[in-house]
Amino acid sequence: MLLNKCSSTREPMETSAWVLTSLDSRTDKNCNGKKCLLSMLFINAVFIIVFFWYENKPIRWHYESRLRCRQEMLYDKPQIFKPPRSDVLMVTPWLAPIIWNGSYNIDILNAQFHQRNVRVGITVFAMKKYTVFIKTFIETAEQFFMVGHKVNYYVFTDRADDISNFTLPEGRQLVILEVPSYKQWQEVSMRRMEMIRDKANQRFYKEVDYLVCVDVDMRFSDFVGVEILSDVFGTIHPGFYNAQRGSFTYERRQKSTAYIPTDEGDFYYAGGYFGGTVEEVYKLTNFCHKAIMTDKHNSIEAIWHDESHLNKYFLYHKPTRILSPEYLWDNNFGVPQFLKRRRFVAVPKNHNEIRNKRAL
Structure with a gap:
C-alpha cells in the first residue's frame, strides 16, 4: 500500500x-x-x-x-526473488526496461501520469490510398490507446478530404496536417522523418509532452498505455525478436550513413513504432533526416530507408525503454508461447494494390 x-x-x-x-x-x-x-x-x-x-x-x-x-493504492508487494517474468529478457545491458505483459502495474503508472497532467501525441501518415486505414486506426485507438489520458491524433496526409470526421471525447482530438504528395512510397517513408522533425519544432512541443510515431495500416487490439512512455523508446521488430545480430537486415554498405558492421547491434528496431518526449523525438528525426539527405547526395538509399537510419541512431543513442513484440505484431507470424498479448497488429492488405501507381 x-x-x-x-x-x-x-x-x-x-x-x-x-x-x-x-x-x-x-x-x-x-x-x-x-x-x-x-x-x-x-x-x-x-x-x-x-x-x-x-x-x-x-x-x-x-x-x-x-x-x-x-x-492509498493497494497492490501486492514486489518480491525481490520472484520476478514477474522469467521466460523473457526484462532489462537491457544499459538498464533500459523491456516492456512485457506482467512487468508493470498500470494503475500505479496511470496515477503518476495523471498527477503530471500528461498529454500524448500520436503521429501517422495517411498518404494517397493509405487514407483507407484511418477509420480502423482511430476507432481501435479510442478503445485501447491511452485510455483516460489526453491524446492528440496527428494525421499527415495529402488527401485531407478523404478523412472522415470523428466525434472524440473531451481531451482527445484529431489534427489534420496537410503535406505534399510524393510519387514513390519509399520517398514518403523517408520524408516522414523530416515532417515529424519540422512539426515537433513548430507546434508539437507546445501541444503535447510525448510523441508516439506509428504506421497507419495497423489496428489496436489490446490496451496500450503510459507504460510505453519514456525519454526515447523503440520497438523490437516482430520478425527479428530472436534473431542473431548477423541476420539483422541492417544497412551493410559502408557508403551509407546507416551502415552498421556485422559484429555490432543490440536489437532490430521497427521503423513503424518509436517515440519519446518531443525534444528527444526531434533529435532522433533530425539525425535520421540529415543522414537520409547525405545518402541522397551520395546517390545511395539505405536498404530499409528510414528504418535503417533509425537502427543506426538507436545503436549509438540507446533507447531508455524498449517495447516488446506485443506492441507491434503481424498475425502471419502465428502466436508464439511467450506472446501473452497482441496489442497493435498489422491490418491484412495487398501491398502491391495500395502502392501501385495506378491505384494512386
Whole structure:
C-alpha cells in the first residue's frame, strides 16, 4: 500500500477566560448606560466569531487536506526473488526496461501520469490510398490507446478530404496536417522523418509532452498505455525478436550513413513504432533526416530507408525503454508461447494494390 499523508496542525484554542476577564474589566471601568451595553454586545460578537472560526474552520481544512493529500493504492508487494517474468529478457545491458505483459502495474503508472497532467501525441501518415486505414486506426485507438489520458491524433496526409470526421471525447482530438504528395512510397517513408522533425519544432512541443510515431495500416487490439512512455523508446521488430545480430537486415554498405558492421547491434528496431518526449523525438528525426539527405547526395538509399537510419541512431543513442513484440505484431507470424498479448497488429492488405501507381 502506498500511503502519503499530509498532516495538518491546529493551534490550541485559547480559553474564553481572557475575553471574559477583559469584559469584566471594561465593564467595571466604563459600564454606563447604552455605551456599556453596546460594548458588551460588540465584544460578545467578536468572541462568538473567533470561537467558531477556531473550532470549525480548522476542522474542515484538516478534513479536506486529508482528502487531497492522502493517497492509498493497494497492490501486492514486489518480491525481490520472484520476478514477474522469467521466460523473457526484462532489462537491457544499459538498464533500459523491456516492456512485457506482467512487468508493470498500470494503475500505479496511470496515477503518476495523471498527477503530471500528461498529454500524448500520436503521429501517422495517411498518404494517397493509405487514407483507407484511418477509420480502423482511430476507432481501435479510442478503445485501447491511452485510455483516460489526453491524446492528440496527428494525421499527415495529402488527401485531407478523404478523412472522415470523428466525434472524440473531451481531451482527445484529431489534427489534420496537410503535406505534399510524393510519387514513390519509399520517398514518403523517408520524408516522414523530416515532417515529424519540422512539426515537433513548430507546434508539437507546445501541444503535447510525448510523441508516439506509428504506421497507419495497423489496428489496436489490446490496451496500450503510459507504460510505453519514456525519454526515447523503440520497438523490437516482430520478425527479428530472436534473431542473431548477423541476420539483422541492417544497412551493410559502408557508403551509407546507416551502415552498421556485422559484429555490432543490440536489437532490430521497427521503423513503424518509436517515440519519446518531443525534444528527444526531434533529435532522433533530425539525425535520421540529415543522414537520409547525405545518402541522397551520395546517390545511395539505405536498404530499409528510414528504418535503417533509425537502427543506426538507436545503436549509438540507446533507447531508455524498449517495447516488446506485443506492441507491434503481424498475425502471419502465428502466436508464439511467450506472446501473452497482441496489442497493435498489422491490418491484412495487398501491398502491391495500395502502392501501385495506378491505384494512386
